Amino acid sequence: MVMKINSKYKNILLEFICFLYILLFVYAAMSKLLVFDEFKIQIGQSAMLTPFVNIVAWAIPFLEILIALLLIIPRFKLLGLLAAFNLMVMFTAYIFIILNFSNDVPCSCGGVIEKLGWAEHLIFNIAFVVLAAVGILIKNGQNNNDYITQKYALS
Amino acid sequence: MIQKKLYILLFICTIGSIGFISLLFAFTNKGPERDMSFKRGFLYDAPKKIHELDLEYNGYQIAGAAEGQIYLSNPKSPLYLTVVDTALQSKREVHITMDQDSLPLRSPQLRVIPPYFFLMDGTIPYILRGKTRDWKAHSILNNPLYFSTAQPMDSVTIAIRTTSSKTNEFALGTIRLSDTAKMILSHKLLQKQVDGLFDVDGTLQYSQQRQELIYTYRYRNQYIMADDSLQLQHLGKTIDTISQAQIQVGTIASKNQQKLAKPPLMVNKYSTVSENYLFVNSQLLGKTESIELWKKSSVIDVYDLVKNRYEFSFYVADIEKHKLKTFYVLHDKFIGLVGNHIITYQLDNRFKVAQTIANLPTDRLIKHQNKKTIIYKSQTQKNNTRLPVKHTAVRVKTENL
Numbered sequence A: 001m002v003m004k005i006n007s008k009y010k011n012i013l014l015e016f017i018c019f020l021y022i023l024l025f026v027y028a029a030m031s032k033l034l035v036f037d038e039f040k041i042q043i044g045q046s047a048m049l050t051p052f053v054n055i056v057a058w059a060i061p062f063l064e065i066l067i068a069l070l071l072i073i074p075r076f077k078l079l080g081l082l083a084a085f086n087l088m089v090m091f092t093a094y095i096f097i098i099l100n101f102s103n104d105v106p107c108s109c110g111g112v113i114e115k116l117g118w119a120e121h122l123i124f125n126i127a128f129v130v131l132a133a134v135g136i137l138i139k140n141g142q143n144n145n146d147y148i149t150q151k152y153a154l155s
Numbered sequence B: 001m002i003q004k005k006l007y008i009l010l011f012i013c014t015i016g017s018i019g020f021i022s023l024l025f026a027f028t029n030k031g032p033e034r035d036m037s038f039k040r041g042f043l044y045d046a047p048k049k050i051h052e053l054d055l056e057y058n059g060y061q062i063a064g065a066a067e068g069q070i071y072l073s074n075p076k077s078p079l080y081l082t083v084v085d086t087a088l089q090s091k092r093e094v095h096i097t098m099d100q101d102s103l104p105l106r107s108p109q110l111r112v113i114p115p116y117f118f119l120m121d122g123t124i125p126y127i128l129r130g131k132t133r134d135w136k137a138h139s140i141l142n143n144p145l146y147f148s149t150a151q152p153m154d155s156v157t158i159a160i161r162t163t164s165s166k167t168n169e170f171a172l173g174t175i176r177l178s179d180t181a182k183m184i185l186s187h188k189l190l191q192k193q194v195d196g197l198f199d200v201d202g203t204l205q206y207s208q209q210r211q212e213l214i215y216t217y218r219y220r221n222q223y224i225m226a227d228d229s230l231q232l233q234h235l236g237k238t239i240d241t242i243s244q245a246q247i248q249v250g251t252i253a254s255k256n257q258q259k260l261a262k263p264p265l266m267v268n269k270y271s272t273v274s275e276n277y278l279f280v281n282s283q284l285l286g287k288t289e290s291i292e293l294w295k296k297s298s299v300i301d302v303y304d305l306v307k308n309r310y311e312f313s314f315y316v317a318d319i320e321k322h323k324l325k326t327f328y329v330l331h332d333k334f335i336g337l338v339g340n341h342i343i344t345y346q347l348d349n350r351f352k353v354a355q356t357i358a359n360l361p362t363d364r365l366i367k368h369q370n371k372k373t374i375i376y377k378s379q380t381q382k383n384n385t386r387l388p389v390k391h392t393a394v395r396v397k398t399e400n401l
Helices: A002-034 A036-045 A050-072 A074-101 A111-115 A118-154 B003-028 B291-295 B354-359 B362-368 B371-383 B389-400
Strands: B048-054 B061-066 B069-073 B080-085 B091-095 B109-113 B116-121 B126-131 B136-139 B149-154 B157-163 B170-176 B182-186 B202-207 B212-217 B222-227 B232-237 B249-252 B257-260 B268-274 B277-282 B297-304 B309-317 B324-330 B333-338 B341-346
Touching (some): A002 A036, A002 A074, A002 A118, A036 A050, A036 B257, A050 A074, B061 B324, B061 B333, B069 B109, B109 B149, B149 B202, B157 B182, B212 B268, B268 B324, B277 B324, B297 B324, B309 B333
Antiparallel strands (some): B061 B069, B069 B080, B080 B091, B109 B116, B116 B126, B126 B136, B149 B157, B202 B212, B212 B222, B277 B297, B297 B309
């Protein structure tokens, strides 16, 4: 009984994490695509990304939408969470490097998030990285349980 | 997947992602641009830092300096001036009063050229002028003339840079503040290379000594010298070889805005003029210069505006990892703002010309100069004449000979 309640809460938490990520990525992708020329210029202003402006400017919103789709489809939820985790870690590393080692600090985020300072942005990102990690652990636990029940059901 | 395996996977993902971004940074971070075509000259007896003062605020700008006083303005509260002496020992505040109740704030610029001071904002626009005797500012611009950067030339003429309505590009000009303020523009001084806005950006200065406007381009190796009637006198070259602005401009159609689409190659970040010398903070590393030193200091190149040639360079050290921001030269003192600090460097004797002594008020002359000045004092007392300071000084000299 305790296990069941626990797993119920875990499932709610998992769905909530996925929902947050879908919201974040769809919003982020849309706010980039709606002002695509501006986004491209902002990417170009970052010395680190200047050589790959065209690839990066298209790849980021594309990846964000793709990951949101993966998170919607139950079969690919774990894959989606892993991809989200990786993208968020990369973004956090980028912010950290820009803040500490780069001379120029350009901002390329859109919408409401644009109002965040860089330090707040870093905390925001780390929070999302942790959420993704929690999501992955829960989802993997569920998969394991399903696998065990399936095995017993078969035998 | 087993829990343990999952932890390993997450760990690998984290390391991989961080590693990928770090590698990207390592490959794209080229460090300072090195230009192999020129070599800076550093004096054996280089200018040394003589004073430093923590202002506990990093938003100051140097509004001017004269008679042993440095005037610092704060664009966030332009009516409060901080005044520091050149020895950086004392600090006091000056409150500017106005003939109007409030002042719109967008990008106020303050200039103190005793006996006058100017409070200007070309985006609103307004120009207030007052005397440093009582710090009371009066509005003196009665026509809406817009400008982006300004330097007072005398009490009624302001040198400006503005967007020309004719070309939609930047142009240099002057505003004459008479009953009906008039703007005169020259479309010939700034030479367009890319878009006529970003590529012609630079620092506008006015030399009282030479009665000339000096405009140093930010993205190319040139400075313009023009007289009061905006006639080109000389087109000077800074020591590097970047004659074409290396910038790329992108348009944001939805906002009708233009922005730099990639980091520009900055050549001359900031410059100032003092008497016959131009001081430029260059961003290009020359041949045989140490990268280590470059990373923890800013370089100042000094040009002689009479001979139109490069003289020498010196380094201004960073403070707490902050680089030199803006600077001003008063005779033989180089004054700079570095992070929260104000610093002064001692320049050599060539910057301490006779004329500068003549311009100083009497009491300072007595304090700083030798016997000659004491004679000068007794002379003036005896004759009890009130000749202009400059003339008296010259006369004393000849008598001593």
